[in-house]
Each structure stands twice: as structure tokens, then as C-alpha cells.
Amino acid sequence: MxxxxxxxxxxxxxxxxxxxxxxxxxxxxxxxxxxxxxxxxxxxxxxxxxxxxxxxxxxxxxxxxxxxxxxxxxxxxxxxxxxxxxxxxxxxxxxxxxxxxxxxxxxxxxxxxxxxxxxxxxxxLSPSVTRRLIQQVAPPDSSRSGQAQERLACLTEREHDVALAVGRGLSNAEIAAELYLSVPTVKAHVSRVFEKLEVTNRVQVAIVVHDAGQA
Structure with missing residues (x-):
């Protein structure tokens, strides 16, 4: 319920x-x-x-x-x-x-x-909404690029793949299909990405990916 x-x-x-x-x-x-x-x-x-x-x-x-x-x-x-x-x-x-x-x-x-x-x-959030949101709240800023790249560097290879997919606005089911993973496995990876990047939602992950120039 x-x-x-x-x-x-x-x-x-x-x-x-x-x-x-x-x-x-x-x-x-x-x-x-x-x-x-x-x-x-x-x-x-x-x-x-x-x-x-x-x-x-x-x-x-x-x-x-x-x-x-x-x-x-x-x-x-x-x-x-x-x-x-x-x-x-x-x-x-x-x-x-x-x-x-x-x-x-x-x-x-x-x-x-x-x-x-x-x-x-x-x-x-659809990918188009995610992109619009990032443009509004996180316009390009070279001073943030290095910091964002360092934050992404702490992720494992699979977590990095998941973070990039989250940054594109994909749902857990869509990420699972794209990366050939189960949905529960994707959820576990997303949780670890949140923890390592110290964020609370997927939009904030997208902003980090955007700042790192990997969107």
C-alpha cells in the first residue's frame, strides 16, 4: 500500500x-x-x-x-x-x-x-524535462567541471554507466534493458550512485553528469 x-x-x-x-x-x-x-x-x-x-x-x-x-x-x-x-x-x-x-x-x-x-x-521526469531543468538551474560552468569529474571518478565502471543513463533521464526499467541488468540490480546501483555523489534525487545526478561534460 x-x-x-x-x-x-x-x-x-x-x-x-x-x-x-x-x-x-x-x-x-x-x-x-x-x-x-x-x-x-x-x-x-x-x-x-x-x-x-x-x-x-x-x-x-x-x-x-x-x-x-x-x-x-x-x-x-x-x-x-x-x-x-x-x-x-x-x-x-x-x-x-x-x-x-x-x-x-x-x-x-x-x-x-x-x-x-x-x-x-x-x-x-522525461529526458526533455531533465534537459530543460539542467539548462535552467545548472548552465555551463567550467569551474564546476573538474569537481564533477572527480565526483564521477569515485564510481565503479557499472555505477558510472548507470549514472550516465540516469543523466539521460532513463527510468530504472529502461536502464535495466539497456545495460542487460535486472531492475533490482539497477535500483541498487542507483542507490550507491546517490550515496557516493552525495545527492538525493536523479536530477542532481543529471546535473553532475552535465557539469562533467558527459551528458
């Missing part, structure tokens, strides 16, 4: 998401909150697997709330919600540690797919 916390300042959005997710056998909404600060408190109490996080909210916005959640031990997966796909807050939230983003008019089946994928450790 995947447990979900909905954080949005619009009660109608919270209600709609609750009704939609409530009919699923494998997904359960365990709570909701109307601002980022309340969302952080609820996440600490309820320990959800996935948080659906609005961006523009009172008291504490979704960007700041996402950053704070990702700094905690064993944090939940975070999918940010927005009205605009070009919203700079979304790009910054993803770079800060969110696992993906959804537009608020996303069809219900796609929202469910995103929740399931993120809960399973896969990204909710």
Missing part, C-alpha cells in the same frame, strides 16, 4: 485528489495540509511514502517545504504540483530534491502512474 499526503492550499484540490485516490486498491491518502509548514508537520507524524506538494502556498511555500523535507532522515518522495509547467519554482523544487512534477490538470490515470513510479524509485 502506497500512502500519500496531499499538501495544497485549495480545499477543492485536496478534496478532488482525495476522492480520486480513495478508490485505488494500492494507494491510500493518509492526510492533508493547507500550507507547507502544516505539510511538514503532517509528514513527520504520518510518515507517508509520497507527498503531493503544491508550490504556491501561504505560511511556507512548497519549495521551502520540499527542501526541509528532503533534509530529514528517510524522507518521503515528493511530487510537486503546479499550474504552469514553466514555473521557476517547480524547476528549483526539483533541483532541491523533489522526485517529479505534475500539472494540476494532469489526467487522473497519469497522476496515479506518477505516484506508483515515484514510490517505486523511478523518476517522474
Amino acid at each position: 502506497i500512502t500519500v499526503l496531499v499538501v495544497d492550499d485549495d480545499p477543492l484540490v485536496r478534496s478532488a485528489l482525495g476522492l480520486m485516490l480513495g478508490g485505488q486498491a494500492d494507494v491510500r491518502v493518509v492526510g492533508e495540509a493547507g500550507d507547507g509548514r502544516a505539510g511538514i508537520a503532517a509528514a513527520g507524524e504520518l510518515r507517508p511514502d509520497v507527498v503531493l506538494m503544491d508550490i504556491r502556498m501561504p505560511v511556507l511555500d512548497g519549495l521551502a517545504a520540499t527542501i526541509e523535507l528532503r533534509r530529514r532522515p528517510d524522507p518521503p518522495h515528493v511530487i510537486v504540483l503546479t499550474t504552469f509547467d514553466a514555473d521557476d519554482y517547480v524547476l528549483r523544487a526539483l533541483a532541491a530534491g523533489a522526485d517529479g512534477f505534475l500539472l494540476k490538470d494532469t489526467p487522473p490515470p497519469e497522476i496515479l502512474e506518477a505516484i506508483r513510479k515515484v514510490a517505486d524509485g523511478d523518476p517522474m
Whole structure:
């Protein structure tokens, strides 16, 4: 069972998401909150697997709330919600540690797919979104290139292959098919890449690969 916390300042959005997710056998909404600060408190109490996080909210916005959640031990997966796909807050939230983003008019089946994928450790980012994100938050900078190359050098050959594939926006299943590995093996490699590069999500891996000139 995947447990979900909905954080949005619009009660109608919270209600709609609750009704939609409530009919699923494998997904359960365990709570909701109307601002980022309340969302952080609820996440600490309820320990959800996935948080659906609005961006523009009172008291504490979704960007700041996402950053704070990702700094905690064993944090939940975070999918940010927005009205605009070009919203700079979304790009910054993803770079800060969110696992993906959804537009608020996303069809219900796609929202469910995103929740399931993120809960399973896969990204909710297409390669085109990953490239756009990197262009926004990590423009070319030669001063970072050497440092990024040193960070990648600490990886084993197989971990390096996996990191490059993550940098291209591939899912675990796609990496498994490309490298002739099982999905559980890919997940283990991704976890070690996160640990060695000291990052919290796949976008940050992509930024390191990009900075190293290996994208």
C-alpha cells in the first residue's frame, strides 16, 4: 500500500485528489495540509511514502517545504504540483530534491502512474524535462567541471554507466534493458550512485553528469 499526503492550499484540490485516490486498491491518502509548514508537520507524524506538494502556498511555500523535507532522515518522495509547467519554482523544487512534477490538470490515470513510479524509485521526469531543468538551474560552468569529474571518478565502471543513463533521464526499467541488468540490480546501483555523489534525487545526478561534460 502506497500512502500519500496531499499538501495544497485549495480545499477543492485536496478534496478532488482525495476522492480520486480513495478508490485505488494500492494507494491510500493518509492526510492533508493547507500550507507547507502544516505539510511538514503532517509528514513527520504520518510518515507517508509520497507527498503531493503544491508550490504556491501561504505560511511556507512548497519549495521551502520540499527542501526541509528532503533534509530529514528517510524522507518521503515528493511530487510537486503546479499550474504552469514553466514555473521557476517547480524547476528549483526539483533541483532541491523533489522526485517529479505534475500539472494540476494532469489526467487522473497519469497522476496515479506518477505516484506508483515515484514510490517505486523511478523518476517522474522525461529526458526533455531533465534537459530543460539542467539548462535552467545548472548552465555551463567550467569551474564546476573538474569537481564533477572527480565526483564521477569515485564510481565503479557499472555505477558510472548507470549514472550516465540516469543523466539521460532513463527510468530504472529502461536502464535495466539497456545495460542487460535486472531492475533490482539497477535500483541498487542507483542507490550507491546517490550515496557516493552525495545527492538525493536523479536530477542532481543529471546535473553532475552535465557539469562533467558527459551528458
